Amino acid sequence: xxxxxxxxxxxxxxxxxxxxxxxxxxxxxxxxxxxxxxxxxxxxxxxxxxxxxxxxxxxxxxxxxxxxxxxxxxxxxxxxxxxxxxxxxxxxxxxxxxxxxxxxxxxxxxxxxxxxxxxxxxxxxxxxxxxxxxxxxxxxxxxxxxxxxxxxxxxxxxxxxxxxxxxxxxxxxxxxxxxxxxxxxxxxxxxxxxxxxxxxxxxxxxxxxxxxxxxxxxxxxxxxxxxxxxxxxxxxxxxxxxxxxxxxxxxxxxxxxxxxxxxxxxxxxxxxxxxxxxxxxxxxxxxxxxxxxxxxxxxxxxxxxxxxxxxxxxxxxxxxxxxxxxxxxxxxxxxxxxxxxxxxxxxxxxxxxxxxxxxxxxxxxxxxxxxxxxxxxxxxxxxxxxxxxxxxxxxxxxxxxxxxxxxxxxxxxxxxxxxxxxxxxxxxxxxxxxxxxxxxxxxxxxxxxxxxxxxxxxxxxxxxxxxxxxxxxxxxxxxxxxxxxxxxxxxxxxxxxxxxxxxxxxxxxxxxxxxxxxxxxxxxxxxxxxxxxxxxxxxxxxxxxxxxxxxxxxxxxxxxxxxxxxxxxxxxxxxxxxxxxxxxxxxxxxxxxxxxxxxxxxxxxxxxxxxxxxxxxxxxxxxxxxxxxxxxxxx
Amino acid sequence: xxxxxxxxxxxxxxxxxxxxxxxxxxxxxxxxxxxxxxxxxxxxxxxxxxxxxxxxxxxxxxxxxxxxxxxxxxxxxxxxxxxxxxxxxxxxxxxxxxxxxxxxxxxxxxxxxxxxxxxxxxxxxxxxxxxxxxxxxxxxxxxxxxxxxxxxxxxxxxxxxxxxxxxxxxxxxxxxxxxxx
Numbered sequence: 001x002x003x004x005x006x007x008x009x010x011x012x013x014x015x016x017x018x019x020x021x022x023x024x025x026x027x028x029x030x031x032x033x034x035x036x037x038x039x040x041x042x043x044x045x046x047x048x049x050x051x052x053x054x055x056x057x058x059x060x061x062x063x064x065x066x067x068x069x070x071x072x073x074x075x076x077x078x079x080x081x082x083x084x085x086x087x088x089x090x091x092x093x094x095x096x097x098x099x100x101x102x103x104x105x106x107x108x109x110x111x112x113x114x115x116x117x118x119x120x121x122x123x124x125x126x127x128x129x130x131x132x133x134x135x136x137x138x139x140x141x142x143x144x145x146x147x148x149x150x151x152x153x154x155x156x157x158x159x160x161x162x163x164x165x166x167x168x169x170x171x172x173x174x175x176x177x178x179x180x181x182x183x184x185x186x187x188x189x190x191x192x193x194x195x196x197x198x199x200x201x202x203x204x205x206x207x208x209x210x211x212x213x214x215x216x217x218x219x220x221x222x223x224x225x226x227x228x229x230x231x232x233x234x235x236x237x238x239x240x241x242x243x244x245x246x247x248x249x250x251x252x253x254x255x256x257x258x259x260x261x262x263x264x265x266x267x268x269x270x271x272x273x274x275x276x277x278x279x280x281x282x283x284x285x286x287x288x289x290x291x292x293x294x295x296x297x298x299x300x301x302x303x304x305x306x307x308x309x310x311x312x313x314x315x316x317x318x319x320x321x322x323x324x325x326x327x328x329x330x331x332x333x334x335x336x337x338x339x340x341x342x343x344x345x346x347x348x349x350x351x352x353x354x355x356x357x358x359x360x361x362x363x364x365x366x367x368x369x370x371x372x373x374x375x376x377x378x379x380x381x382x383x384x385x386x387x388x389x390x391x392x393x394x395x396x397x398x399x400x401x402x403x404x405x406x407x408x409x410x411x412x413x414x415x416x417x418x419x420x421x422x423x424x425x426x427x428x429x430x431x432x433x434x435x436x437x438x439x440x441x442x443x444x445x446x447x448x449x450x451x452x453x454x455x456x457x458x459x460x461x462x463x464x465x466x467x468x469x470x471x472x473x474x475x476x477x478x479x480x481x482x483x484x485x486x487x488x489x490x491x492x493x494x495x496x497x498x499x500x501x502x503x504x505x506x507x508x509x510x511x512x513x514x515x516x517x518x519x520x521x522x523x524x525x526x527x528x529x530x531x532x533x534x535x536x537x538x539x540x541x542x543x544x545x546x547x548x549x550x551x552x553x554x555x556x557x558x559x560x561x562x563x564x565x566x567x568x569x570x571x572x573x574x575x576x577x578x579x580x581x582x583x584x585x586x587x588x589x590x591x592x593x594x595x596x597x598x599x600x601x602x603x604x605x606x607x608x609x610x611x612x613x614x615x616x617x618x619x620x621x622x623x624x625x626x627x628x629x630x631x632x633x634x635x
Numbered sequence: 636x637x638x639x640x641x642x643x644x645x646x647x648x649x650x651x652x653x654x655x656x657x658x659x660x661x662x663x664x665x666x667x668x669x670x671x672x673x674x675x676x677x678x679x680x681x682x683x684x685x686x687x688x689x690x691x692x693x694x695x696x697x698x699x700x701x702x703x704x705x706x707x708x709x710x711x712x713x714x715x716x717x718x719x720x721x722x723x724x725x726x727x728x729x730x731x732x733x734x735x736x737x738x739x740x741x742x743x744x745x746x747x748x749x750x751x752x753x754x755x756x757x758x759x760x761x762x763x764x765x766x767x768x769x770x771x772x773x774x775x776x777x778x779x780x781x782x783x784x785x786x787x788x789x790x791x792x793x794x795x796x797x798x799x800x801x802x803x804x805x806x807x808x809x810x811x812x813x814x815x816x
Binding site: 039041073221222261301317318321379385386451604606607 | 657658659661662663665693697700702703704719720721723724725726729733736757758759761762764767774776779780781783
């Protein structure tokens with residue numbers, strides 16, 4: 001292979017120079033995670049406080065915004081890298097704590113261990129964050145830079161080895177790249193797990209031109225935020241992967257398709273594209289290789305079905321996002337009828353490292369059929385919500401209990417919902433399943449794009465199924481009859497069950513309808529929409545039966561099947577907490593001073609249960625509602 | 636009454652100038668028009684169809700297909716209740732009920748005084764802070780029915796303060812307008 005490209009060497013040296021000047025060891029560097037999750041927790045306020053405090057004290061320090069480290073539960077996160085000290089990560093930083101950190105650690109010498117999550121490098125004094133149990137399971141490939149670099153500065157990415165793979169790839173034959181990807185065993189991370197190289201080869205062998213590459217960032221699953229975090233934290237990784245893919249298949253134009261609901265990701269991708277173009281890493285004659293490729297950003301308009309590749313293409317063409325029959329596959333006839341390669345954000349993000357480290361390295365991670373790592377977004381009833389990247393084959397138990405820290409408030413684990421509306425709910429018995437493409441499908445769920453919502457004993461499984469059905473029913477584009485009408489019927493049946501109007505034969509009908517919808521739908525949305533019902537029927541049939549036969553919600557969640565009640569012997573008579581907070585004035589004191597809920601007025605908003613002081617715990621939920629004793633007060 | 640259609644045509648025209656007459660620009664045009672006007676009125680749809688040389692129906696079908704586009708004017712403040720999986724399981728539907736009850740409107744509606752509009756959003760990705768409501772651009776984590784009342788009260792107070800402040804500052808103006816009335 002010829003020597004590194006002189007043009008790239010120059011770019012790299014400039015970037016290294018810049019970054020070294022920045023981290024010259026003379027001044028502290030403070031990083032604040034300002035991805036969307038951090039912002040929601042108040043990161044921008046913390047950033048403002050830090051800047052102001054440094055200004056006021058005339059401290060020479062560099063402050064930069066970084067992306068998401070994956071520890072969303074501990075947001076806002078701040079990293080302080082002080083010369084002569086190990087870099088420290090701080091979690092749950094409020095403006096007050098930020099003020100103290102500046103005063104005590106940046107200016108003073110006290111590393112404020114009470115606020116720290118750990119040091120970011122091994123040292124003799126302070127426990128490292130990598131000693132946390134989660135790090136013995138995690139292996140970061142595409143999350144490596146997330147949270148450690150400024151996503152709005154391309155030089156930081158280049159200084160970490162970014163765009164080296166592109167330089168290397170441009171000096172390879174396109175076929176060599178396809179071979180490398182084939183040997184790595186990379187499968188598409190969008191959910192279906194289709195072998196990446198097969199798409200590539202089909203696209204490259206298609207005769208017509210121009211060819212397109214589309215990055216699918218239409219992450220519509222509620223409860224999934226991996227793609228958002230990657231685009232917000234390390235967008236160049238995805239762009240570099242896209243250019244490599246484009247070179248391998250001989251594409252001329254590309255689109256990054258991002259949901260409009262992710263305004264920060266949209267902005268950061270736009271900045272990244274501009275910077276890459278200005279350095280000649282994108283556009284005409286990339287790095288002097290004679291290869292031309294440019295990328296446009298397209299904002300998706302909020303339709304879940306557009307995650308399906310043919311629907312996504314239709315929406316770029318200015319049409320409603322309705323999928324069409326395949327074949328022809330987009331690799332042969334896609335955007336404007338031309339060969340189009342569509343890959344998920346994460347799939348493309350793996351490419352630079354596969355090119356840099358070789359296919360053998362990647363194939364050595366994970367399991368036989370599923371190579372590499374998987375990124376999951378942990379949410380719901382789990383202590384450490386956030387992002388995690390683990391080798392394929394890690395078990396659900398390890399992810400939820402060792403990485404996620406288990407269930408909060410001492411509650412019991414009930415199920416884990418994987419793969420969003422297309423996936424399913426797996427019970428405790430399935431916790432030792434290794435997570436990879438094939439074993440999850442066997443259990444009735446699917447990898448999906450990687451959203452994982454943990455449910456505990458307070459969550460009603462029938463309601464979970466109803467919730468997902470409501471979503472898929474609304475998002476069905478209406479093309480296939482089974483999907484359009486079938487999901488609506490199933491939703492009506494489930495709604496009846498959760499409202500106490502279910503019939504025993506409904507379970508049978510649901511099962512049958514579910515199978516029919518799977519068979520009679522064109523795209524992934526319809527084919528997978530029944531999964532939440534099928535899995536809950538399979539693993540939690542007793543809950544369906546309780547709703548139907550006893551009109552009882554075992555998890556005390558379904559509104560129409562529960563009532564709030566104040567236990568008279570527990571109610572502290574001089575306390576008025578519930579009366580004051582009731583949002584509809586449904587609670588009053590009776591003659592003895594005991595609080596009584598007017599069931600007619602009650603809207604079941606749970607406020608009284610939250611308000612009742614823990615030492616009394618007098619407010620309870622009863623199901624079925626008939627269990628509430630008739631009030632003796634009324635005469 | 637005639638003021639509003641004029642503004643709509645002006646706003647739409649401004650957006651159209653920046654796009655070529657290609658059908659694939661339809662979605663980006665609609666997004667820009669919504670940015671300008673806050674919604675996509677009928678007049679704007681007709682204007683866009685005319686500009687791109689496509690049937691009115693095609694524009695309408697795209698506007699109604701995608702969740703992002705709204706066809707009624709937004710309120711001054713937008714309330715978006717997140718109903719992602721995590722938020723739903725942690726009581727997002729209870730929060731939505733509370734907003735509906737307090738504002739007296741349904742999902743997708745705008746209060747008659749055009750002060751608030753209410754809608755849901757599939758997921759804003761802040762699952763760690765569920766249940767979440769996005770008020771304008773501010774993400775409110777762990778919203779409860781009492782927090783809903785609190786948020787509304789703060790807007791009410793702000794509005795009262797605002798109008799009082801105005802009254803004080805421009806007492807002459809106010810008096811004048813009164814005499815005019």
